[in-house]
Amino acid sequence: EAAVTQSPRNKVTVTGGNVTLSCRQTNSHNYMYWYRQDTGHGLRLIHYSYGAGNLQIGDVPDGYKATRTTQEDFFLLLELASPSQTSLYFCASSARDSSNERLFFGHGTKLSVL
């Protein structure tokens, strides 16, 4: 079974703070994704990548940066955190393009911006 590990599991920061969420997958998957989950909205795609050094913009990218440093590691950066970014964040990976391939999800990071 594919393994996707997120850290930290919980994070509290203040408005204007700097936050980095980390994700590592150990299954040699090409694609990695960052989603946020909010009540009433389901899962919304922030950014994704199909390989080291690549970055694609998702559906709700404003206020977020991301970087894929290696095939295994994908980071989500909030440089000036706002309360609207309080959410549950999921990282996911897939062997190929997720449009026809199942996603494997991490356990999520709960972020609170005060």
Added chain:
Amino acid sequence: AQKVTQTQTSISVMEKTTVTMDCVYETQDSSYFLFWYKQTASGEIVFLIRQDSYKKENATVGHYSLNFQKPKSSIGLIITATQIEDSAVYFCAIGYYNQGKLIFGQGTKLSIKP
């Protein structure tokens, strides 16, 4: 515009019965993929089942099956002989060739009563 809608916010059924969860989508493409994912109480999100739009046969995996009605842009998830552990939030999603992302619905919370 591409959109996925799950109108049932929550459903509650008795154990060992059959339940259907609805999902409708908006698309202008003739070829796409439809997915259902399950999010357990612990927050873990796992893939359940997939339907390719060009296939007329409804997909079945274990006690999960799909009711795919392409003319109605509808993909219902049917769970037969429900068990307590089926209690979860269920998301449907749509994906397209070479677009590298999935669009999720808002989710339906299913509660199974003993």
